[in-house]
Amino acid sequence: MAVREMAPKANGEACGVCGGRTYVIERRGDQALARTCECSGNCSVCGGRGHVLVEREAEFSQKVGPRRYEVMEQCVCTQRRTRISRFNEVGLPAVVSHASFDNYRAFNEAQDRGRGVALHFAHQYVKGGPSKGFILSGPVGTGKTHLLAATLGHLVLELGVRGRYVEISLLYATIRRGFQEGKSGGEIIGPLSEVEVLAIDELGKGRGSPFEMETLDELIARRYNAGRTTLFATNYSLEPEKRAVRSAAPTGYRTTEDARSAARDADLLRERVGERIYSRLCELCTFVELPKDTPDRRRTRQEMDAPMHHAAGGSRTLGR
Template identity: 75%
Template sequence: MVTKAIGEVCGECGGRTYVIERRGDRAHARVCTCSARCELCEGRGYAYEVREESFSAKVGPKRYEVLVPCVCQRRAKRLEHFNEVGLPGVMAHASFEGYRAFNEAQDRARNLAMHFAHHYDKAGVNKGFILSGPVGTGKTHLLAATLKHLVLEVGLEARYVEISLLYATIRRGFQEGKSGGEIIGPLSEVEVLAIDEMGKGRGSQFEMETLDELIARRYNAARTTLFATNYSLEPERRGTRAAAPSGYRSTEDTKSAAREMELLRERVGERIYSRLCEMCNFVEFPKETTPDQRRMRQELEPRPGPPPGGMRSGR
């Protein structure tokens, strides 16, 4: 156990009492070593709480102690719920503070996600959001930061799914004798669900029916859903599609260009898109001014120079 002086902030957790790290392909939360033994309950899991209540007008208010679960038990439950969210391991350290905005749309998306997370109404209906933009522009980062706050700080239960992996999970379930409903059921009932890569897939009947069932269940139950997609939300782009460029283009290049110009409405259908309009606030990152941050980091990374002693010819 790490000991620290009174008033000193732990260098491992920064005073949060828990640590989030990458384990395999998932983000994992654990109690920090500085808080392994709770100072309030000394590891018992329960502590006394002073309450005041009037049992009669003649006696007046009376104070008494009751044994209640310690705050460390609540923390342990929240960490357990976080480890069930399914956030990608690469997003273990995603935060609102660590998100870099390059334009007004990204700044608006961060502010929208932060406001949603910090003002979530447990007793009311909360409108979700959908982020649209090119790859590598931080959409998954904002989804992860939002879910982390909701689960660890607010105490909600949430899930993250990438839509193509959900389809693959259901197909494997069929081989094991499970129905699609057994897998979709928990996702339909969780308080907040984040669906990444919305619109991705082959657009088969199986995929469309699966997505329609999941969205319909959550819509009918007024549950909050967050989305991220690479497909445009802007209907006006339909009439302004660029003409095909001259010169040689491979079949795959042509298909890729066509996919980039597709609208989310065309990928998910009018029924689902109409429900998204009611369930979410929309934010779209402009393709022309929103850089791929992963690509930027790779291009700015110093390249290794020649080995000591200069270039050597190979044989």
């Protein structure tokens, strides 16, 4: 997640604060927000004017031939401020303020593929052009939100793309609050429908009420019809399991296998969002599924830290 301009120190080394990226991403409240690094506060290119004269060459007629001319263009410092401002509109949660492709840790081949899909998408994305998104499926704590954040950060800070991030259950809550303030759901969904790249996290989460299904259907339908790129992350499986056709059980009776089958169905994304939305996802996205046994990184970190805390506690006891 870096703007192309690099900011060296006076001795030629990269800034120790931003690493030469010219910006810093920090946790402020519940959001990840960016600011210009102090090393780039005074622009040495434009002297603070915000624009520069650039020489161009073009042929306006065969008779005259190539001619050189000067045009006024935005300086890199103005471009950086614009991109930082757009990044601060994305709405990324503070917990992923550190997220990048470089610090994503893969525990298995599927996670490595997930990183590769997201990285390829980010680096091959053409601003304003059609682009197929991706959907990451896997257990909690496997880095899906990390990859969404890394992707959006690259698109916004490197390419100047307008992007947004939403956690689906929080979107539902925002719309419900909007109803109390006299707003329609369309007023809230509208900007999300029009943004160039939207990342929807926790797809399938919720009660599955008619309101939630209609909201999700409208949002995805609008983006689908407009040909806009959408990225997703979900805890529900993408692959429908093949089931043998069984004879119907007597009314009011449910076999153990029926119950197990229903439980498995509840873990499928297509059961959570419906066939219409799932069908569109198949066209809109590259599917990446992480195995159910992929380690929960948050839990693994906690379990690794626990023995250290116990050992420290024991030492204090022995010292008394």
